[in-house]
Amino acid sequence: MSTSTMTRERYRAILREFDAILAHACALSNRLAGRIVAEKHLSYAETIFTKLVCHALSLRKLSPTLEATSPLELLDIGAACAVARTLIEAFDALAYIGLQTVSAPEREIRILAWELHDHEHRLAMLEDIGAAPRRHTSCRL
Known part of the structure; x- marks a missing residue:
């Protein structure tokens, strides 16, 4: 070094x-x-x-x-x-x-993971201020 x-x-x-x-x-x-x-x-x-x-x-x-x-x-x-x-x-x-440079399926997975992370981050912020929408028990991630 x-x-x-x-x-x-x-x-x-x-x-x-x-x-x-x-x-x-x-x-x-x-x-x-x-x-x-x-x-x-x-x-x-x-x-x-x-x-x-x-x-x-x-x-x-x-x-x-x-x-x-x-x-x-x-x-x-x-x-x-x-x-x-x-x-x-x-x-x-x-x-x-x-x-x-990645394949089309990997690119799609990366974008979906990126969007999921964004939604989770936003939901966490909304929960922290008590403004998160109520979660439906029928929805599963």
């Missing part, structure tokens, strides 16, 4: 690389806006990609610039870590739903 020391120059180079990737992602997102997507998994992938770009923009705004014009710049490491984690999770979701 390499033990590279973080210097101001190295940090600025990383920021420039991140900015270039983010600019490309924003341009791609803008080009996708308004397009009709025929396949369900691609529709989900587009939404997840947009979310990924938004997380990346937020992370960039939380990252210190080390510019002399802003000497009172603070680093909220907790917020940066939380946003970085959501960015990684969004990428994992994008890979699972839209990037990996």
Whole structure:
């Protein structure tokens, strides 16, 4: 494992690389806006990609610039870590739903699992606030 020391120059180079990737992602997102997507998994992938770009923009705004014009710049490491984690999770979701080459039946199972997880998450939130619909005893999952 390499033990590279973080210097101001190295940090600025990383920021420039991140900015270039983010600019490309924003341009791609803008080009996708308004397009009709025929396949369900691609529709989900587009939404997840947009979310990924938004997380990346937020992370960039939380990252210190080390510019002399802003000497009172603070680093909220907790917020940066939380946003970085959501960015990684969004990428994992994008890979699972839209990037990996899988058979049509597996794609369908992935989408169904994705939708089931979403419904379970929403139901849990509604139950937590006492607003969940009553469950029917005749329904089984």
